[in-house]
Amino acid sequence: xxxxxxxxxxxxxxxxxxxxxxxxxxxxxxxxxxxxxxxxxxxxxxxxxxxxxxxxxxxxxxxxxxxxxxxxxxxxxxxxxxxxxxxxxxxxxxxxxxxxxxxxxxxxxxxxxxxxxxxxxxxxxxxxxxxxxxxxxxxxxxxxxxxxxxxxxxxxxxxxxxxxxxxxxxxxxxxxxxxxxxxxxxxxxxxxxxxxxxxxxxxxxxxxxxxxxxxxxxxxxxxxxxxxxxxxxxxxxxxxxxxxxxxxxxxxxxxxxxxxxxxxxxxxxxxxxxxxxxxxxxxxxxxxxxxxxxxxxxxxxxxxxxxxxxxxxxxxxxxxxxxxxxxxxxxxxxxxxxxxxxxxxxxxxxxxxxxxxxxxxxxxxxxxxxxxxxxxxxxxxxxxxxxxxxxxxxxxxxxxxxxxxxxxxxxxxxxxxxxxxxxxxxxxxxxxxxxxxxxxxxxxxxxx
Amino acid sequence: xxxxxxxxxxxxxxxxxxxxxxxxxxxxxxxxxxxxxxxxxxxxxxxxxxxxxxxxxxxxxxxxxxxxxxxxxxxxxxxxxxxxxxxxxxxxxxxxxxxxxxxxxxxxxxxxxxxxxxxxxxxxxxxxxxxxxxxxxxxxxxxxxxxxxxxxxxxxxxxxxxxxxxxxxxxxxxxxxxxxxxxxxxxxxxxxxxxxxxxxxxxxxxxxxxxxxxxxxxxxxxxxxxxxxxxxxxxxxxxxxxxxxxxxxxxxxxxxxxxxxxxxxxxxxxxxxxxxxxxxxxxxxxxxxxxxxxxxxxxxxxxxxxxxxxxxxxxxxxxxxxxxxxxxxxxxxxxxxxxxxxxxxxxxxxxxxxxxxxxxxxxxxxxxxxxxxxxxxxxxxxxxxxxxxxxxxxxxxxxxxxxxxxxxxxxxxxxxxxxxxxxxxxxxxxxxxxxxxxxxxxxxxx
Numbered sequence: 001x002x003x004x005x006x007x008x009x010x011x012x013x014x015x016x017x018x019x020x021x022x023x024x025x026x027x028x029x030x031x032x033x034x035x036x037x038x039x040x041x042x043x044x045x046x047x048x049x050x051x052x053x054x055x056x057x058x059x060x061x062x063x064x065x066x067x068x069x070x071x072x073x074x075x076x077x078x079x080x081x082x083x084x085x086x087x088x089x090x091x092x093x094x095x096x097x098x099x100x101x102x103x104x105x106x107x108x109x110x111x112x113x114x115x116x117x118x119x120x121x122x123x124x125x126x127x128x129x130x131x132x133x134x135x136x137x138x139x140x141x142x143x144x145x146x147x148x149x150x151x152x153x154x155x156x157x158x159x160x161x162x163x164x165x166x167x168x169x170x171x172x173x174x175x176x177x178x179x180x181x182x183x184x185x186x187x188x189x190x191x192x193x194x195x196x197x198x199x200x201x202x203x204x205x206x207x208x209x210x211x212x213x214x215x216x217x218x219x220x221x222x223x224x225x226x227x228x229x230x231x232x233x234x235x236x237x238x239x240x241x242x243x244x245x246x247x248x249x250x251x252x253x254x255x256x257x258x259x260x261x262x263x264x265x266x267x268x269x270x271x272x273x274x275x276x277x278x279x280x281x282x283x284x285x286x287x288x289x290x291x292x293x294x295x296x297x298x299x300x301x302x303x304x305x306x307x308x309x310x311x312x313x314x315x316x317x318x319x320x321x322x323x324x325x326x327x328x329x330x331x332x333x334x335x336x337x338x339x340x341x342x343x344x345x346x347x348x349x350x351x352x353x354x355x356x357x358x359x360x361x362x363x364x365x366x367x368x369x370x371x372x373x374x375x376x377x378x379x380x381x382x383x384x385x386x387x388x389x390x391x392x393x394x395x396x397x398x399x400x401x402x403x404x405x406x407x408x409x410x411x412x413x414x415x416x417x418x419x420x421x422x423x424x425x426x427x428x429x430x431x432x433x434x435x436x437x438x439x440x441x442x443x444x445x446x447x448x
Numbered sequence: 449x450x451x452x453x454x455x456x457x458x459x460x461x462x463x464x465x466x467x468x469x470x471x472x473x474x475x476x477x478x479x480x481x482x483x484x485x486x487x488x489x490x491x492x493x494x495x496x497x498x499x500x501x502x503x504x505x506x507x508x509x510x511x512x513x514x515x516x517x518x519x520x521x522x523x524x525x526x527x528x529x530x531x532x533x534x535x536x537x538x539x540x541x542x543x544x545x546x547x548x549x550x551x552x553x554x555x556x557x558x559x560x561x562x563x564x565x566x567x568x569x570x571x572x573x574x575x576x577x578x579x580x581x582x583x584x585x586x587x588x589x590x591x592x593x594x595x596x597x598x599x600x601x602x603x604x605x606x607x608x609x610x611x612x613x614x615x616x617x618x619x620x621x622x623x624x625x626x627x628x629x630x631x632x633x634x635x636x637x638x639x640x641x642x643x644x645x646x647x648x649x650x651x652x653x654x655x656x657x658x659x660x661x662x663x664x665x666x667x668x669x670x671x672x673x674x675x676x677x678x679x680x681x682x683x684x685x686x687x688x689x690x691x692x693x694x695x696x697x698x699x700x701x702x703x704x705x706x707x708x709x710x711x712x713x714x715x716x717x718x719x720x721x722x723x724x725x726x727x728x729x730x731x732x733x734x735x736x737x738x739x740x741x742x743x744x745x746x747x748x749x750x751x752x753x754x755x756x757x758x759x760x761x762x763x764x765x766x767x768x769x770x771x772x773x774x775x776x777x778x779x780x781x782x783x784x785x786x787x788x789x790x791x792x793x794x795x796x797x798x799x800x801x802x803x804x805x806x807x808x809x810x811x812x813x814x815x816x817x818x819x820x821x822x823x824x825x826x827x828x829x830x831x832x833x834x835x836x837x838x839x840x841x842x843x844x845x846x847x848x849x850x851x852x853x854x855x856x857x858x859x860x861x862x863x864x865x866x867x868x869x870x871x872x873x874x875x876x877x878x879x880x881x882x883x884x885x886x887x888x889x890x891x892x893x894x
Binding site (some may be wrong): 002014016019022023026027030034054062063091092093096100102104105106107160178179180182186188196296302303308309310312313314315317319320321322324325328392393394397398 | 464467468470471474475476482511539540541542544549550551552553554597628630631632647728740741744747751755756758759760762763765766768769770772773776838840841842845
């Protein structure tokens, strides 16, 4: 009880402790705001990549692809941990708008829209055909033409707030896609001729995945069209089969089981035609498959945390100095306490408790301020934009919507624990010094 | 002299002062490293544009193309402000490198000799970069064959561990190899407007490594006349951009005005363009073309520095606490000084000067530390990679294969100045408290 009384007394009487509280609050405020925005961005990118890919990918990096995918899909669909599977052909093509003599390189993705929607968030990314995904490649203005879906940034420009001005119906735009069809040996299918595979499609919808590189360069076409454009040979091939696991199946468990099924499937196809193409196929979780895009952000988040750790050393110093001051002024109190029987551990716990109180108060203040600021952060940014034409990110360049402001409990918990930990580190040496004081010396010194 | 003596005494006796020096040093070094890395990155970004494009870039209106570009290049080179100029015909295509290996590439039709005079293109060539002669598309050992250059990232992958290319191995493997580009254009005059596809086979005459990831992994270079013939056979020496290198000490703004004037005369007189169409041609410096991206990078740097700066401002509180404690513990010294006739202002200066000295020493250590870290950043990064298996810098993410290691002295001295000011500010209140000390109150009890 006396500890609590002393802590409250010191807190109220020694105003210097308020500086420690304020410093902790400032650090906590900034770290919570920055880490919330950063982890929000990273989490958002992860979620979008997951939504784009599904849970697991059985695929090859080679553009030649692999055969027997229909049998593989049937095998996977029979497994009790698999909810849906979708075949995909990925390749590159030249895109030329009809009426223009310019062309640009794009990625094409051949998909079965219904299967793809069951496996990934393909349908949710569409605009006109979101509720009728089976007809995603049927243009609203002409059901008899072959349609294609454009990455949204291929079709529209972002405005200053990161939005698009979509029309009520897709405009009639013809696009020619030209591909390099490869045979099963990886050679151009019609080498020696100037012919390459060319088809005309009409814009039927756009896809907004929120992934800048995808939305800026991806053209989706029907799976069979993609196979015809990019692949030649007797056996139909795909470059990947995307898999969605049933709820309750963990990612690691699902991927391991898929790997086992794949190995069995590969064994069963040994000696079959073009079975050598199966050797290049790997089974990856969505995190592994999209690591090129996710890993750098995670690294930056970690680097930022380390830098905050360095800057936070100043807070430890301040707590140290504040306690050093308090203890050097309160040697008489310590002498009295020890002379009435308080142990060294008791003195240590008194000051450690005080440090925890400072940490908790500072963290509470910082967290409250951060929550308040984060709740208004987008309004603040809008105000800054309207008033000073200033944005945190230029939305015409970056594919970022609102500034993430959803506070994660884990981030809060880590920051608060770090703040209290910093206070405890700061108090360690002064508290140890106080515990080692000899009552006779302190009381004797006071009398003289 | 008395002040100096007291500062030394307090530094020696009150070791807690070293904490404030350490805090100042830590903040200054961190801010210096962050600002230097960011500034270095932005500078490299700007420089890469100039090195790859030239000082000034002339681009046609949307949908249009330059014709008779060699004549305009000659006109430019005849002026006293342009040192060299060249034209580029750009397109896009699919490159077939080998079995199952097809990738989209940007195609630049160039005149290598002219281009090498306009920008640092020659230095990027692995084989011809070190040769005294101007670069050519001649394929070693295969005279008469159509040669071309490929970006190193187009035909090889960097080591995922070190993020470096085995340049010798790539050159040895790819030199003289036959590759095929598929590109095309649309004949707008035909009724069908179907694309005409062109296969451009060529032999690799050299491999380009500029250190800029997007350029190295996305572009191939072919003779401009080959691309002109394939894509625009009916046009007279077409080009999609023209670049110029300015003579030393020429003001870019002035040069742009003069080039714009020259172009308008050329376009209306030689090409028959309307004055309106000629006006739509943009003439920019390479730096202006990167303006939007650079503005964003700078903004991000400012935001990051602001965040770290605000947290670092707690140094003021730290110095305040330490100096307040010194003032409280050294009331006796202060009283003696005052009783000997020192004015209040003199006492203020003792502690303010001491605070500033703490700032100067801390800032000095911080700037030195920042310098050492920045200069050795590549080594530090590789050590982190070895110890923790964490590759922090990757050219595919940060565009360049080298981490910038130039210290931004402007920022470093700014932070040092701010640190000194912060330390002095922290010492101000304790100094005033010291100045207000009445000797009679203190000495009475001693």
